[in-house]
Amino acid sequence: MTNDPTQRSQLAEATDAYVFGYALIMMELTRRLQTNTEQPNATQAPVNQFCQHTTLPTPEMKDVVRPNLDTLYTQAWIDLSAGPLVLEVPVMDEGRYWLMQLMDAWSNTSEQSPSSITPLTAPNLDPTQDVQVYSYALTGPGWQGELPDGLQQVAFPTDTVWLIGRIELHDTSDAEVQTVTGYQDQMRLLPLDVWADGGDYTPPAGSYDPTLPTTPPSEAITRLTGPEFFDELAALLTHTPLDPPDDRTSALLAELGLHPYDADRLPDAETLDLAKAAGLDAIEHHQGPTPVNGWTFMTTGIGTYGTDYPQRAYVASIGLGANLPQDALYPMTGNAATDGDGTPLAYTLTFPAGQLPPVNAFWSLTAYNSASFLVDNPEDIYAIGHFATPLTGTDGATTLHVQAEAPADPAMQAANWLPIPTSGTFTVTLRLYAPQTADLLPDWPPALTPVTPVTPEG
Known part of the structure; x- marks a missing residue:
């Protein structure tokens, strides 16, 4: 040839x-897999319906790689070929970050993806739930018409849209998870004409293809x-x-x-x-x-x-499904968990004074094993940086201890210690939500630095 x-x-x-x-x-392959169901479940939902993630990931969960513990997800595959759909997002408690990432069929994220920082519109009352909501009319290519008052149009060049929503958790308690799932329950996705007529809507069942x-x-x-x-x-x-x-x-x-x-x-x-x-x-x-x-x-x-x-x-x-840089960044690095003799290695990540991750929302550091799942450890510590502010040193620097064994200083164990595996390799992801990209220094983040190997107690 x-x-x-x-x-x-x-x-x-x-x-x-x-x-x-x-x-x-x-x-398209992702859409088919995630919508192949008659009713919503933990990982799937019919077209134009929500798949709500309502539990925190654990090391035993293997259905998603590199999960985060900072947010609960809401997903939906949306078809606009029959006309616009209305997305409602409830007004949440002050200081809680949320992002509704919206992508076209080519995987381009819309610059109009609303968030708690840029909600795009003022809230209005949803009479069916008696709650204040932000309301968005999602429209497909070529749609022309007038929208009722109270709707913010978000136009797409394709009829297929993928929604990946994130709602911040402030901690991992059952009460906090229930608060966020309550907000998820108040989200709605319904046809424009139904919304205009009062919003009483039950979505139809989907379909399941066993082949x-x-x-x-x-x-x-x-x-x-x-x-x-x-x-x-x-x-x-x-x-x-x-x-x-x-x-x-x-x-x-x-x-x-x-x-x-x-x-x-x-x-x-x-x-x-x-x-x-x-x-x-x-x-x-x-x-x-x-x-x-x-x-x-x-x-x-x-x-x-x-x-x-x-x-x-x-x-x-x-x-697949990358965010816009102004919405989220995910620096990633990794290394060996042990030396050549199998002795566990310890690492530090030190942010000099004034160089903590620059964000308008929050940041976190999460560790994963060689298979990109959470690292099993007795203390159930999988991520740090978000729920508790790490301690700073007398020089103003913040040092995070990335190692299998707990640091000798008990004060470092609560918010500055991230456990890694005792064998093989590991990676860590530094999540920055609503990052201040203009403030990122050319040589930032600082390196994950190996220190003297840790000898396990006993």
Whole structure:
């Protein structure tokens, strides 16, 4: 094939189209998996209904990697093809952070994703619940009409929208979890005409397809053959406008017979399989951000991508559903939990005076084992920084102790100690909610620094 100029050109074009369509396919595979149910449950909900996460993660929970203990999640896959839907978010107690991240089918996060810091509109009374709510009219491409008073329009370029909502927990007590789940119960998602008529609404049951694979989307997408991937892409393009509109890509899709669909123009199966392999290789080796003191994270080129399709595909492959930098950042680093002799290692993370994470909401540090699950430990400490303010030293610096054994100083154990595994490797994620990105120093965060190995007691 490589000796045929026409085939080489087709392969290059199909590879570009694979990278272009990767995020769209990942979103669709995720949507199918998370909506394949008749009624909402702990991990799924029918289209246009909420899946509410109502319990805190534990080390025994293996359904989600790298979970956080800072918020409870609300998810919904939304279909706007039949008309606008109204999203209601209750007014919460002062100081409680919340974010309703809204993404189009291409995984772009809307700049109008409302939060407690930028709610976009004033609250009004929901008479069906007798509570004050923020009300948003979610509209799809091409929708035209007048909205009733009290609604803030949030327009999308695609009919498919993915909502990932986060509501802050102030601690891990049962009472606090009940407070947040109470707010979740007051959230509503209903058709615009029903909302305008008074809002009395019971959503219809969903559907369950027992033949639908339960394979995680990140694995399912790699199992698709080249022809299967491009068949999926062609089908999705029939009802998913390009975001943003792109004449060059439109011409490429037409040339390949993908959109408008033309079976006679499609490359042969061998070429499409080669394009899949080349596309996956390009995504895997895409130039990611340069680590800062061992931490990997992005402050630009994430959350919304324009025509940077390689970046969009790369982010979808490592963390589908990325936030905008002004909403949340997630620096990550890690290392070995023991030395070559199996002796547990201890680390410190020291923020010099005046260099604590700059946030408008809050921050936390969470540890994970080599499989990206929470680290089992006798004290049930999985994250620090958020629920209790870490102690500072006499010089104003704040040192966090990242190690398996408790620090010798009891004062450090309550808020400055994060347990890690006693073997293998570990990673930590520094979560910054509503970060002040303009205040991030070029060499921040400081490095996670190894210290003298810890010898377990006894």
